[in-house]
Amino acid sequence: MPWVLWIPAAVALALVVLPVAGLLTRSDLSRFPELVTSSSSLRALRLSLETAALSTVACVVLGVPLAVVLARSRVRGTRVLRAVVLLPLVLPPVVGGLALLYLLGRKGFLGYVLDAVMGVQVPFTTAAVVIAQTFVAMPFLVVSLEGALRGAGDRYERVASTLGAPPWTVFRRVTVPLLLPALGSGVVLSFARALGEFGATITFAGSLEGETRTLPLEVYNQAEADIDSAVALALLLIVVAVVVIAVARPRSLEGVRA
Incomplete structure (x- = not known):
């Protein structure tokens, strides 16, 4: 690896790490447990996890067929359809x-x-x-799956078809196994994106405590009243996101390394 790559790599890493370090220096760690275990904080955290999980399921149910259509369809206008699908990005x-x-x-x-x-x-x-989170998160899953399908090619599916397998059997026995490594990665990205969603949620769902106020909205709400609480909740959101990615992503890449 050329040593010169370490310079922009270090700058890129600093761009991600230093803002988090800034939050740590501003936070009152002695009050951290008290601030993140308040009733409003716990309700926001629970709502975030529940809605992110539901929106991730919706992304899989809707995004997997869409990715297969975009990757395998020969219908004219697919390029325009792909651009529309990726518009939320x-x-x-x-x-x-x-x-x-x-x-x-x-x-x-x-x-x-x-x-x-x-x-x-x-x-x-x-x-x-859930709808707002699905809207912004599903393109991440579609991009991951479509790229995996295009990279793998369609030779295995063609062979299965020439051997007499019906389309649904080809999809279930050939296409889905090809998707599994990318599916794990896409699910993690979708969940993490849904967990941190703010703009579409506050515009479409508002900020009603216990019903639509997710953890990012609770951070915004607390920033106007108690900055220490807002910083603590921001750190909590970062910790949850890092744990989700660190626990799930290595498993999702096992198939790629194999």
Whole structure:
């Protein structure tokens, strides 16, 4: 490895580590247990973990078929469809929240139908949190899976098809095993992104304690009232995210190393 690579690598590492160190120097570690175990903090943490888990499941259920379609479809316009799917990666989350609000809000064309026909109002509910998190997190899963499928090629699936296997059997017995290493990595990225989601959530779901106020929203709320509490909760969020990535990601990469 060229030694010169250590210089930008060290700068990049400092760009990530030093802001966290800044939080540590500002925090009152003696009060840390007290601050992070308050009733509002625990409710926010529980809601964050629950909604992030639900949105990750939604990402898998919806994102896996979408990634397969993008990677294997020969239909014209797939490139445009891919650009639309990846749009949440480049859009500011607040814009995504506004888009969801004007789709599913009472004045949105779909939200109006849901309210008039079923009496269902989605915005400012826990369901809205899950939808917002899924909206911003699913592209991470799709990118991981589509890249894995394109890298693996379709020769195994073609062989299975020529041997008489029906499409569903090819998908279940050939395509899914090819996806598993990337699926683990994509799930971790999606969960971590959903856990830290803020902009789309506060715009589409609001900040109602115990119902839509996730941990990032609780940090923002406490920053206006008690900065020590906000810093402690920010550190808690960092710890949870690091634990999730450190525990899950090495396992997700075992198949790649093999």
